[in-house]
Amino acid sequence: MKNFTSVHDVPDIPKLVNEAVEIKKYPLQNTTLGTHKTLGLIFLNPSLRTRMSTQKAAYNLGMNVIVMNMDKDSWALETREGVIMDGDKAEHAKEAVAVMGEYCDIIGVRSFPGLKDKEADYREEMLNIFLKYVGIPVVSLESATRHPLQSLADLVTIEELKKTKKPKIVLSWALHIKALPQAVPNSFAEWMLAAGHDLTITHPAGHELSEDFTRGAIIEYDQSKALADADFVYVKNWSSFNDYGAVSNRFPDWTFDGKKHSLTNEAKVMHCLPVRRNVVISDEILDGTHSVVIQQAGNRVFAAQAVLQTMLEEME
Amino acid sequence: MKNFTSVHDVPDIPKLVNEAVEIKKYPLQNTTLGTHKTLGLIFLNPSLRTRMSTQKAAYNLGMNVIVMNMDKDSWALETREGVIMDGDKAEHAKEAVAVMGEYCDIIGVRSFPGLKDKEADYREEMLNIFLKYVGIPVVSLESATRHPLQSLADLVTIEELKKTKKPKIVLSWALHIKALPQAVPNSFAEWMLAAGHDLTITHPAGHELSEDFTRGAIIEYDQSKALADADFVYVKNWSSFNDYGAVSNRFPDWTFDGKKHSLTNEAKVMHCLPVRRNVVISDEILDGTHSVVIQQAGNRVFAAQAVLQTMLEEME
Amino acid sequence: MKNFTSVHDVPDIPKLVNEAVEIKKYPLQNTTLGTHKTLGLIFLNPSLRTRMSTQKAAYNLGMNVIVMNMDKDSWALETREGVIMDGDKAEHAKEAVAVMGEYCDIIGVRSFPGLKDKEADYREEMLNIFLKYVGIPVVSLESATRHPLQSLADLVTIEELKKTKKPKIVLSWALHIKALPQAVPNSFAEWMLAAGHDLTITHPAGHELSEDFTRGAIIEYDQSKALADADFVYVKNWSSFNDYGAVSNRFPDWTFDGKKHSLTNEAKVMHCLPVRRNVVISDEILDGTHSVVIQQAGNRVFAAQAVLQTMLEEME
Incomplete structure (x- = not known):
C-alpha cells in the first residue's frame, strides 16, 4: 500500500x-x-x-x-x-x-x-x-x-456491531446550516460498496452524490422507506453536488430524531463528528443507547x- | 488521586x-x-x-x-x-x-x-x-x-525558602489594566490554608474574594499593616468578584515596589507570571534579589x- | 560551541x-x-x-x-x-x-x-x-x-556539489513584491567568506548590504559580468539596507531565468525557499536540472x- x-x-x-x-x-x-x-x-x-x-x-x-x-x-x-x-x-x-x-x-x-x-x-x-x-x-x-481513514473506522465499527452477515446500511442526508463537503458520504459509499455491503442512500431531490462514488447503491428519495428495517443509519449532511456547494435548509424535517429512528430495526446511529445537536441529530438520539458516534471516533x-x-x- | x-x-x-x-x-x-x-x-x-x-x-x-x-x-x-x-x-x-x-x-x-x-x-x-x-x-x-498546578508549585517554593515553620504569608492585590480572573488568588488562598499556613490577604475595598476560598485567612484592608513582618508576599491582580469582572485602576498606589517591600521582613516576592512590569510590580523588585518568580515558574x-x-x- | x-x-x-x-x-x-x-x-x-x-x-x-x-x-x-x-x-x-x-x-x-x-x-x-x-x-x-542554520546547509550543499576547490559563487539580488529581511544574504556572505570561498555579490544600486557582512566579497553591479563563469548562483531578494526596508520593483529584469543562467558555467541555482515562482526565479529554472533548492532544504x-x-x- x-x-x-x-x-x-x-x-x-x-x-x-x-x-x-x-x-x-x-x-x-x-x-x-x-x-x-x-x-x-x-x-x-x-x-x-x-x-x-x-x-x-x-x-x-x-x-x-x-x-x-x-x-x-x-x-x-x-x-x-x-x-x-x-x-x-x-x-x-x-x-x-x-x-x-x-x-x-x-x-x-x-x-x-x-x-x-x-x-x-x-x-x-x-x-x-x-x-x-x-x-x-x-x-x-x-x-x-x-475521507478514507473515517470510512475505514466506520467499516470497523460496523464489523464490530453487525448482527447479521448483510446488515441493512442506510446513508441518510441531514439538515445543516453551512455548506459541507461531500467527502465523508462519497467515501462512506465507496467503502461500503467495495466491502460488499448493501447500501441505501436517502436524501432530498437535488442532493444526489456523484455516481462515481454511489454506483451500486440503492437511491431512495423517500426517507421513511429507506429507514425501514435499517440496521445502521449513517446520518450526514452534505452540500449539493449538482448545484455545487449549495446549502439546503428547505428540508427542516431531515433532522434525525427518535421518530425517524422508530422506523428502523433498532438501528445503530452513526456520524463522523463534529455534529450539530438538534440540527443534524437530536439530543434524544445522541444521548441514547443507539448512538455509536464515540465508538466510531475511538476506532x-x-x-x-x-x-x-x-x-x-x-x-x- | x-x-x-x-x-x-x-x-x-x-x-x-x-x-x-x-x-x-x-x-x-x-x-x-x-x-x-x-x-x-x-x-x-x-x-x-x-x-x-x-x-x-x-x-x-x-x-x-x-x-x-x-x-x-x-x-x-x-x-x-x-x-x-x-x-x-x-x-x-x-x-x-x-x-x-x-x-x-x-x-x-x-x-x-x-x-x-x-x-x-x-x-x-x-x-x-x-x-x-x-x-x-x-x-x-x-x-x-x-489554578491548582500553580498553587502546588507556589507551595513547593515556599517550602524551599521558608526560614521558620510558620512564615507570614501575604497575598496582596495589585494594579492592572485588564480584567483578570480570580483563579490564581482563589487557588493560592485555599492551598495555603489547607496546608496549614497563616495567610493574610490585603486588597482595596471592593476586591474581596469569595469566602469559599478565603475562609480562615485574615483580611486586612490596610496594606501597610498587612505587609508588616511578611516573609512572603504573593503579588497579584484580580478583577472584582462582587462587582463581577470589574477592573479597578482607581488604586495606582497598589503597584508593588521597593517602598512597600521595605515594610516587610525582607520578604520573598512571588507572582505566577506573566507580570506587567511597573504596573503590578516594579523593575526594582523584579530585577532585585527578593524576587522568586523564576524559581516559582521552574517549580x-x-x-x-x-x-x-x-x-x-x-x-x- | x-x-x-x-x-x-x-x-x-x-x-x-x-x-x-x-x-x-x-x-x-x-x-x-x-x-x-x-x-x-x-x-x-x-x-x-x-x-x-x-x-x-x-x-x-x-x-x-x-x-x-x-x-x-x-x-x-x-x-x-x-x-x-x-x-x-x-x-x-x-x-x-x-x-x-x-x-x-x-x-x-x-x-x-x-x-x-x-x-x-x-x-x-x-x-x-x-x-x-x-x-x-x-x-x-x-x-x-x-540565518546561520540556512547558511550552514548552503555551505554543505556547495561542498557536496562543487567540482573545483574554488568554485565561483555569486549571490544575486532578485525581484520581489514585499520587503524581505537581509538576514539570509548577510549570513550567506559571511559564511562563504569565513569558509574561504570567493564570493561575488551583484545587485542594483541602492541594494548594498552592510559591509560588516560583505567585507572581502567582490561587489559587481553589472549582473551579466557577475554571472559569467559562475559555478553557483544564490538567487535572493532583500529589501534595502541603506534606505532601510524599502522595496524595489523598479528592476523587473532581475528575475532569474534561463537567459541569465546561460551566462553562467552551468551554475547550480540556489535559494533558501520559500520562493515566488516567476518573480524571483522562473519556472524553467526551478523545474530544470540546475536547481538544487530541494537538496539545500534537505540539508x-x-x-x-x-x-x-x-x-x-x-x-x-
Missing part, C-alpha cells in the same frame, strides 16, 4: 479491517516498528479527531510526529501551474511538498474543497501535488472528495494504526 | 509537596512509568508556562504528549444543554470531550472564565463537562476559578510531574 | 561541515545522545523548513521537542527596558525567556526584523535577551540579521543535527 487516499489504494479490504480489529485488542504489539521514523501531519484545515487519533496511532507504533498547521504556522500555498506569484501566496505547493518529503517518512495531509469550483475540487489538486512531489507514502487526512486510532503499520512493514 | 482540579482532590498535601521536592532533586527516576501513555493538553486559552512545563513533566516520565489548541487547531465548543446548534459552535463539548478521552490516558484542560456571568463561571461548566464525559483522569491547567515542572506520577502509579 | 547565532560562534567551520556530511550518511548514529533532553523551538514568526527540519534533527538525536508559537499559543512580548507595561504586551521577554530556560536544555528562537528601525533590528534585541536571560545554549532559527536537517550534536556532546 504505497499511499492511502481512497479505498482503491487498498489491495485487501477485509485484511485491513481485520488488522484494525486486532490492533484494537492489542494496540502495543508493534511499538518499535516505527522507531526513528517520522510522520508529518500537514493540516490545511482544522481537525480534532484526525489530528489526535493519527498522532496516537503513530505513538503506538513508536514513530515521531511533526504537526504542521499550514497558514497558521507558516503561509498559504499556490497550486496553479505557470502563475506569476506576485499575490498573497508566498510559496508554491510543489516546493513546500518536496521539502516536507525530505523531513518525513510518511506524510498525512488534510485539504478541504473550496466548494466553489466543482472541477477543481474533484481534480484533487492539492492531494495530487503531494502524490506527485512528496516522494514518500501519503495518507489522506481528508481530501476534497474523500479512528486503530484505522490509522492499521494503515501506518502496513506502510511501515512495506518499508522494511 | 483520580483528578487534580483543586486542593480538595489531594488526599495528602505534605506527601505531594515532598514528592515534588524529590522529583526536583532527581527528575529522571521514573522515565519509563509513562511509556506508551499519552497526555492530552487541551488549551481553550493561551499558555506559556503551563504548556511548556507540563510537556516537560510528561517527557520526564516517558509519556507522549498531544497538544490541542481549541479554536485555532479546530473549532469552538458549545457547552449549553438542549440547545439547537445553529450558531457559530460546530461541536458540543460533550462529544469533543468523550472523543478526546478515547485518545489519551490523562487529559489536561485550560478553560478561563468569561468574567461576565459569575454563576456560569463559578459553576465551572467546561471543567465539569470534562470530568463528566472524558472517562480518564483530568488535570486542571487553570479553570474558571482555580511548575516538578508540581506537574508529581501529579502525573501519582496518577500513573495509580493506573498500574 | 555555547551558542549558534552566527558563523563567529563556530570554532572550526570545516569540522562542522564535515560532521553534517557524516550525519547525512548515517543520521542515526547518535540516537541516545539527546535522551531526556528537551529542545524548545520558539517561533515569533512563521516557519516551515526550520520548524520541520530542526524537529527532525532533534528526533534523530533522541531529544524531546517543545514547539511554542509566541503570539498564537500565548501572547506578545515586551523587549524595552524600564517601560510601564500598560499597553498590549502582557509579558516582558526577560521573564518569558528566563522561564523557557527552566524547561529546556537547548533553545531555538526565530525573531524577524521589523524593517522599520535599522538600529533596533541590527542591535538584535530579542536574540540578545535570549542570550542574556535564558541560561542554556541558544540556536538561532533566523534572527533579525542572520537543513543535517546542519541542525550537527549543531545540536556538538552542543549535546559538550554538555556531557
Whole structure:
C-alpha cells in the first residue's frame, strides 16, 4: 500500500479491517516498528479527531510526529501551474511538498474543497501535488472528495456491531446550516460498496452524490422507506453536488430524531463528528443507547494504526 | 488521586509537596512509568508556562504528549444543554470531550472564565463537562476559578525558602489594566490554608474574594499593616468578584515596589507570571534579589510531574 | 560551541561541515545522545523548513521537542527596558525567556526584523535577551540579521556539489513584491567568506548590504559580468539596507531565468525557499536540472543535527 487516499489504494479490504480489529485488542504489539521514523501531519484545515487519533496511532507504533498547521504556522500555498506569484501566496505547493518529503517518512495531509469550483475540487489538486512531489507514502487526512481513514473506522465499527452477515446500511442526508463537503458520504459509499455491503442512500431531490462514488447503491428519495428495517443509519449532511456547494435548509424535517429512528430495526446511529445537536441529530438520539458516534471516533486510532503499520512493514 | 482540579482532590498535601521536592532533586527516576501513555493538553486559552512545563513533566516520565489548541487547531465548543446548534459552535463539548478521552490516558484542560456571568463561571461548566464525559483522569491547567498546578508549585517554593515553620504569608492585590480572573488568588488562598499556613490577604475595598476560598485567612484592608513582618508576599491582580469582572485602576498606589517591600521582613516576592512590569510590580523588585518568580515558574515542572506520577502509579 | 547565532560562534567551520556530511550518511548514529533532553523551538514568526527540519534533527538525536508559537499559543512580548507595561504586551521577554530556560536544555528562537528601525533590528534585541536571560545554549532559527542554520546547509550543499576547490559563487539580488529581511544574504556572505570561498555579490544600486557582512566579497553591479563563469548562483531578494526596508520593483529584469543562467558555467541555482515562482526565479529554472533548492532544504536537517550534536556532546 504505497499511499492511502481512497479505498482503491487498498489491495485487501477485509485484511485491513481485520488488522484494525486486532490492533484494537492489542494496540502495543508493534511499538518499535516505527522507531526513528517520522510522520508529518500537514493540516490545511482544522481537525480534532484526525489530528489526535493519527498522532496516537503513530505513538503506538513508536514513530515521531511533526504537526504542521499550514497558514497558521507558516503561509498559504499556490497550486496553479505557470502563475506569476506576485499575490498573497508566498510559496508554491510543489516546493513546500518536496521539502516536507525530505523531513518525513510518511506524510498525512488534510485539504478541504473550496466548494466553489466543482472541477477543481474533484481534480484533487492539492492531494495530487503531494502524490506527485512528496516522494514518500501519503495518507489522506481528508481530501476534497474523500475521507478514507473515517470510512475505514466506520467499516470497523460496523464489523464490530453487525448482527447479521448483510446488515441493512442506510446513508441518510441531514439538515445543516453551512455548506459541507461531500467527502465523508462519497467515501462512506465507496467503502461500503467495495466491502460488499448493501447500501441505501436517502436524501432530498437535488442532493444526489456523484455516481462515481454511489454506483451500486440503492437511491431512495423517500426517507421513511429507506429507514425501514435499517440496521445502521449513517446520518450526514452534505452540500449539493449538482448545484455545487449549495446549502439546503428547505428540508427542516431531515433532522434525525427518535421518530425517524422508530422506523428502523433498532438501528445503530452513526456520524463522523463534529455534529450539530438538534440540527443534524437530536439530543434524544445522541444521548441514547443507539448512538455509536464515540465508538466510531475511538476506532479512528486503530484505522490509522492499521494503515501506518502496513506502510511501515512495506518499508522494511 | 483520580483528578487534580483543586486542593480538595489531594488526599495528602505534605506527601505531594515532598514528592515534588524529590522529583526536583532527581527528575529522571521514573522515565519509563509513562511509556506508551499519552497526555492530552487541551488549551481553550493561551499558555506559556503551563504548556511548556507540563510537556516537560510528561517527557520526564516517558509519556507522549498531544497538544490541542481549541479554536485555532479546530473549532469552538458549545457547552449549553438542549440547545439547537445553529450558531457559530460546530461541536458540543460533550462529544469533543468523550472523543478526546478515547485518545489519551490523562487529559489536561485550560478553560478561563468569561468574567461576565459569575454563576456560569463559578459553576465551572467546561471543567465539569470534562470530568463528566472524558472517562480518564483530568488535570486542571487553570479553570474558571482555580489554578491548582500553580498553587502546588507556589507551595513547593515556599517550602524551599521558608526560614521558620510558620512564615507570614501575604497575598496582596495589585494594579492592572485588564480584567483578570480570580483563579490564581482563589487557588493560592485555599492551598495555603489547607496546608496549614497563616495567610493574610490585603486588597482595596471592593476586591474581596469569595469566602469559599478565603475562609480562615485574615483580611486586612490596610496594606501597610498587612505587609508588616511578611516573609512572603504573593503579588497579584484580580478583577472584582462582587462587582463581577470589574477592573479597578482607581488604586495606582497598589503597584508593588521597593517602598512597600521595605515594610516587610525582607520578604520573598512571588507572582505566577506573566507580570506587567511597573504596573503590578516594579523593575526594582523584579530585577532585585527578593524576587522568586523564576524559581516559582521552574517549580511548575516538578508540581506537574508529581501529579502525573501519582496518577500513573495509580493506573498500574 | 555555547551558542549558534552566527558563523563567529563556530570554532572550526570545516569540522562542522564535515560532521553534517557524516550525519547525512548515517543520521542515526547518535540516537541516545539527546535522551531526556528537551529542545524548545520558539517561533515569533512563521516557519516551515526550520520548524520541520530542526524537529527532525532533534528526533534523530533522541531529544524531546517543545514547539511554542509566541503570539498564537500565548501572547506578545515586551523587549524595552524600564517601560510601564500598560499597553498590549502582557509579558516582558526577560521573564518569558528566563522561564523557557527552566524547561529546556537547548533553545531555538526565530525573531524577524521589523524593517522599520535599522538600529533596533541590527542591535538584535530579542536574540540578545535570549542570550542574556535564558541560561542554556541558544540556536538561532533566523534572527533579525542572520540565518546561520540556512547558511550552514548552503555551505554543505556547495561542498557536496562543487567540482573545483574554488568554485565561483555569486549571490544575486532578485525581484520581489514585499520587503524581505537581509538576514539570509548577510549570513550567506559571511559564511562563504569565513569558509574561504570567493564570493561575488551583484545587485542594483541602492541594494548594498552592510559591509560588516560583505567585507572581502567582490561587489559587481553589472549582473551579466557577475554571472559569467559562475559555478553557483544564490538567487535572493532583500529589501534595502541603506534606505532601510524599502522595496524595489523598479528592476523587473532581475528575475532569474534561463537567459541569465546561460551566462553562467552551468551554475547550480540556489535559494533558501520559500520562493515566488516567476518573480524571483522562473519556472524553467526551478523545474530544470540546475536547481538544487530541494537538496539545500534537505540539508537543513543535517546542519541542525550537527549543531545540536556538538552542543549535546559538550554538555556531557
